[in-house]
Amino acid sequence: MRDVYVAGIGITTFTRLEYPLSEIASYASMMALKDAGVTEVDQVYVANMGAARVNHQTALASAVVDSLSLTPAGAAAIENGPASGGSAIKAGFQAVASGMDDVVLVAGAERMREVNNLEATDFVATLTHPIAEYIYGVTLPAHAAMFTRLYMDKYGVTERHLAMVGVKNQNAALNNVWAHLQQEITLEGILDSPEAMTNNPYVAEPLRFFDACPVSDGGAALVLVSEEKAKELGRPLIRITGVGQATDTHAVHERSEPTDLMAVRKAAGDAFAMAGLTPQDVDVAELHDAFTILEIAESEEVGFFPKGEGHIALEKGETALGGKIPINVGGGLKGRGHPVGATGIAQAWEIVTQLRGDGGARQVQDAKIGFTCNFGGFGNNVVCLTFERED
Amino acid sequence: MAREIYAYRCRRCDTMHYPFRMVCSGCKQNDFFEFDTVPLPKNGKLLTFTKVYNLPAQYEVATLGLGIVELDNGMRMLGQIEIDDPKIGMPVKGSVEVVRKEPYDDYYGMVFRAA
Numbered sequence: 139m140r141d142v143y144v145a146g147i148g149i150t151t152f153t154r155l156e157y158p159l160s161e162i163a164s165y166a167s168m169m170a171l172k173d174a175g176v177t178e179v180d181q182v183y184v185a186n187m188g189a190a191r192v193n194h195q196t197a198l199a200s201a202v203v204d205s206l207s208l209t210p211a212g213a214a215a216i217e218n219g220p221a222s223g224g225s226a227i228k229a230g231f232q233a234v235a236s237g238m239d240d241v242v243l244v245a246g247a248e249r250m251r252e253v254n255n256l257e258a259t260d261f262v263a264t265l266t267h268p269i270a271e272y273i274y275g276v277t278l279p280a281h282a283a284m285f286t287r288l289y290m291d292k293y294g295v296t297e298r299h300l301a302m303v304g305v306k307n308q309n310a311a312l313n314n315v316w317a318h319l320q321q322e323i324t325l326e327g328i329l330d331s332p333e334a335m336t337n338n339p340y341v342a343e344p345l346r347f348f349d350a351c352p353v354s355d356g357g358a359a360l361v362l363v364s365e366e367k368a369k370e371l372g373r374p375l376i377r378i379t380g381v382g383q384a385t386d387t388h389a390v391h392e393r394s395e396p397t398d399l400m401a402v403r404k405a406a407g408d409a410f411a412m413a414g415l416t417p418q419d420v421d422v423a424e425l426h427d428a429f430t431i432l433e434i435a436e437s438e439e440v441g442f443f444p445k446g447e448g449h450i451a452l453e454k455g456e457t458a459l460g461g462k463i464p465i466n467v468g469g470g471l472k473g474r475g476h477p478v479g480a481t482g483i484a485q486a487w488e489i490v491t492q493l494r495g496d497g498g499a500r501q502v503q504d505a506k507i508g509f510t511c512n513f514g515g516f517g518n519n520v521v522c523l524t525f526e527r528e529d
Numbered sequence: 530m531a532r533e534i535y536a537y538r539c540r541r542c543d544t545m546h547y548p549f550r551m552v553c554s555g556c557k558q559n560d561f562f563e564f565d566t567v568p569l570p571k572n573g574k575l576l577t578f579t580k581v582y583n584l585p586a587q588y589e590v591a592t593l594g595l596g597i598v599e600l601d602n603g604m605r606m607l608g609q610i611e612i613d614d615p616k617i618g619m620p621v622k623g624s625v626e627v628v629r630k631e632p633y634d635d636y637y638g639m640v641f642r643a644a
Binding site: 255256257259260263267269270271273274275276277279280283284285287288291339340341342343344345389390391392396 | 546547548549576577578579580581582583584585586587588593595596597605606607608609617628629636638
């Protein structure tokens with residue numbers, strides 16, 4: 139298997155965007171191609187979840203490859219729910235590692251704000267089990283809420299811990315100009331003050347408004363290349379050293395231990411094993427905090443902290459910038475936003491930015507090893523990646 | 530006749546499944562559709578729950594109760610709950626009712642209330 143490097147990265151602002159989905163993907167791609175210094179690619183993968191349903195567009199990759207004047211390169215769209223981005227990176231990795239392609243563009247984009255909030259919620263809910271979950275009106279916030287209730291009961295996580303994740307990540311986004319939320323929040327405002335229930339109402343008890351990521355439009359892209367090509371291009375050498383993906387039961391109730399995120403543990407374990415790393419080697423991590431509870435639970439399952447102690451590490455500041463293992467220093471999904479198909483790629487974008495030392499006010503000192511966890515479904519399809527800087 | 534929701538029992542190894550799957554998760558050896566249907570029990574205890582305020586399109590109610598219930602035979606299922614003050618572990622009883630209405634279609638599922 140050949141080594142695979144990230145030679146270029148690009149991103150759009152995550153917000154409500156008033157231009158077509160294919161242009162969102164293409165804009166991020168242009169930046170990544172320019173960053174890498176390439177004008178021709180062998181293959182394009184475009185990660186997206188909702189084009190057909192939300193934007194009434196199919197075959198998105200065909201639109202993107204042509205718009206970028208990259209024809210006749212191969213092109214395919216990859217739909218894998220909220221883990222589409224991670225899956226597209228994996229596909230690009232396999233294409234380069236196998237020796238089949240030397241330069242692969244991996245883009246991800248979503249334009250969810252084209253429909254109203256109710257339709258967007260319903261669109262994401264279609265990833266749930268059609269007979270055992272979807273017909274009941276289950277949404278992703280509802281799944282996260284039921285999971286949170288168990289976590290609170292079993293491990294002593296409180297609404298304050300959830301709010302602390304929200305404050306940490308949303309305020310981290312103030313250091314990231316591409317991030318969706320650019321408003322400082324405080325525990326006082328969202329939890330402690332008499333106005334907190336108005337500022338921060340329940341969306342699915344016990345989760346509140348500020349426990350959930352925003353609904354965002356946006357795109358992100360990477361250029362993956364072979365070692366030979368990476369050295370020729372002369373960009374900082376950031377190598378993808380570990381790739382893990384795992385699945386779990388479609389219906390959440392079928393898992394023997396409902397607080398167990400087996401697919402996260404397996405995907406992370408496989409990625410670390412492939413890289414020859416341990417979780418303790420990681421300098422900076424991007425976890426999939428679509429809901430605040432998920433950052434706490436994933437920080438345990440990937441191996442940063444023992445099960446049931448993620449919220450204690452959070453209390454001690456170990457997951458903040460400057461802490462033992464800084465998590466989501468660019469805002470995470472909570473602050474940066476969550477255009478579902480783009481998220482896995484935006485996580486990689488942040489890690490590469492950090493490993494290049496380009497993080498500015500949010501830079502983790504001397505970061506050499508990065509990790510991403512892209513969580514699809516409600517934990518039924520997860521992609522984890524490790525990245526390392528080579529000097 | 531009362532409506533039922535069915536579990537699927539593998540004819541080879543007796544592993545029970547809900548919802549339906551094509552291959553048994555126990556023995557992984559099924560030929561096509563070697564399952565017997567068995568009505569799910571209606572009684573159980575509440576494992577976890579939520580009250581949802583931000584509902585998908587089609588739901589013309591202010592809030593919706595949802596929960597996962599461990600049924601008397603040890604199997605679990607998700608259902609709607611109509612309980613004023615739900616608590617983890619409380620006994621519940623279910624009945625099969627319309628849980629979603631769409632144009633020309635009614636979808637039936639389990640609704641749990643305090644036992």
